[in-house]
Amino acid sequence: MPNRFASLSNLLARPGAVVVPGGGTALELRLAELAGFEAGYVSGYATSAAVYGVPDVGLIAYHEVEANVRAIRAVTQMPLIVDCDTGYGDIANVIRTVRGLQLAGASAAQFEDQTWPKKCGHMEGKVIEPAERAAERIRAAVSGRPSPDFKIIARTDARAPLGLEEAMRRLKLYKEAGADILFMDAVESVAEMKRQVNELPGPHMVNMSETGKTPLMSAKELEAIGFKIVIFPSSMIRVMVRQLTSFLKTLRETGDSRSWLDRMASLEETNSALGLPELNEVSAKIRAA
Numbered sequence: 568m569p570n571r572f573a574s575l576s577n578l579l580a581r582p583g584a585v586v587v588p589g590g591g592t593a594l595e596l597r598l599a600e601l602a603g604f605e606a607g608y609v610s611g612y613a614t615s616a617a618v619y620g621v622p623d624v625g626l627i628a629y630h631e632v633e634a635n636v637r638a639i640r641a642v643t644q645m646p647l648i649v650d651c652d653t654g655y656g657d658i659a660n661v662i663r664t665v666r667g668l669q670l671a672g673a674s675a676a677q678f679e680d681q682t683w684p685k686k687c688g689h690m691e692g693k694v695i696e697p698a699e700r701a702a703e704r705i706r707a708a709v710s711g712r713p714s715p716d717f718k719i720i721a722r723t724d725a726r727a728p729l730g731l732e733e734a735m736r737r738l739k740l741y742k743e744a745g746a747d748i749l750f751m752d753a754v755e756s757v758a759e760m761k762r763q764v765n766e767l768p769g770p771h772m773v774n775m776s777e778t779g780k781t782p783l784m785s786a787k788e789l790e791a792i793g794f795k796i797v798i799f800p801s802s803m804i805r806v807m808v809r810q811l812t813s814f815l816k817t818l819r820e821t822g823d824s825r826s827w828l829d830r831m832a833s834l835e836e837t838n839s840a841l842g843l844p845e846l847n848e849v850s851a852k853i854r855a856a
Contacts, residue, residue: 575646575674576716578605579748579770584790587648589800591617593638598840599803600643607643609636609673610800611650612687617804625684629655633667640672642842648675648720650800653683653696654704661704662711665719675718677750678704680725680737688724688752689779695725698737702744709745720772721746726753727780731762738767748772748796753780757792764793772796777805 578585587606588599591613599607612623614635619627636649649668654661665676679685680701682694695701701723708719721741725734738749750772754760764771773794777783786797814827824831832840 570644572605572645574716575606575648575718578646579718579795584786584794585796586786587796587798588803589613589650589798590639590803591615591635593635593642594841595803596639596645596647597642600645601840604645606646606648606674607639608798608800609639609647609649610798610804611652612801613804614650616801617807623685623687624690625652625686628652629660629664629667633671636668636671636673646674647672648677648718648796648798649673651676651678652685653681654678654708655683658703658707661707665708665711665717666713669713669717673717675720675748676708676712677720677722678708679722679752680704680741685724688722688774689776689781691727693724693728695728698740701737702740705741705744705746715747718747719745720748720750722750722752724752726751726755726759731755731759735763735766738763742768750774755780755782757782757784760789760792760794769793770795772798775799776801 585606586604587608588604589608589610590596590599591610595617596607614632615621615623615627618635619631632649632651636647639647651664651668654664661678668676680696682696686693705719705721712719721738723734723737723741725737734751738751742749748770749767751763752774754763760773771794773789774781775783775797789797817826818824
């Protein structure tokens, strides 16, 4: 089937911000594509939660992420930005991560400057690598990518533990190391966002992690500040946790799912989202031939 989606390079070249929902499963990212989004974010937080049922504290690594990207790519066509945590090791590991994820179908890889095991960027107690060691990761990622069309995103987690000035210094260093896109996670105010975008070369990515450290804003507001990519990395898994918990409470207490019928997809809707009509159509054509 021809790919109808623009490349990530083309999305970055056109005017306006790109809104990118994040997920941890093939179903989440497939639903995002069906909803009309032009790119998806394979979130480390959501992968840890939705696939493995564990918190984002470094309990999954390269193998789990690569396998998940392959499963997502098998049922989607849109560009995928992949959260690669710290790259899962030293220079050689970062190069392997970039090459492996490109082969798995990713369009961009994101690397952060925490020590391993890392934590979600909005958790307390993060430990940050020395800046030059973190810059080595970016240089390794750039050297390992197949072409400039595969984007390298440099994320700093230094804002909370080391302060805004150090986070700004690090992003500048990572840009000099070859990063295509800059990302300060857990930025704490609109004033800090504006300073980041105005003082550092872009493009810039920002994370809307609901109830986290960063002010929650609309994509239009963030675009006006100057951000190019707006990710919502864990929104879908949070909706699932809340809604599934509520449904299971009802089912346990009543043994009856009927009160949820207007809040769940029908079998037909679910099968359609999973691509069953297309498979049936292909099967019918082959049998007819």
